[in-house]
Amino acid sequence: MDEKILDEIKLYARIDEDYNETPTFISSAEEYLNNAGITKNYNSNLYILCIKMLTKHWYDNREITTNKPIEIPYGITCIINQLQINNLGSVNATK
Helix, strand or coil: CCHHHHHHHHHHHCCCCCCCCHHHHHHHHHHHHHHCCCCCCCCCHHHHHHHHHHHHHHHHCCCCCCCCCCCCCHHHHHHHHHHHHHHHHHHHHHC
16 A cells, blocks of 8 residues: 555544554455455545545444444445445446
8 A cells, every 4th residue: 555545544534653553444444345346446536535434433433332333334335335336337348
């Protein structure tokens, strides 16, 4: 991952510079999107925003103290839907 993007994500999520798990959150966000059928694309502002939002969500909820599941926020779900639609259009265009 580009160091510039990593710095952008840390700034967006307000992650402490010394927090060593940031790359884990980012790679988990990439894997989450990949599992949703979305191809990694750091040229897409929407993809980068989604990575930032997922990273922030997981960073903010890393110490869950309740037994209630914490769902992915609606805004992130909407972006994932858009990325899936866009990704399907790209896949169909190449067939």
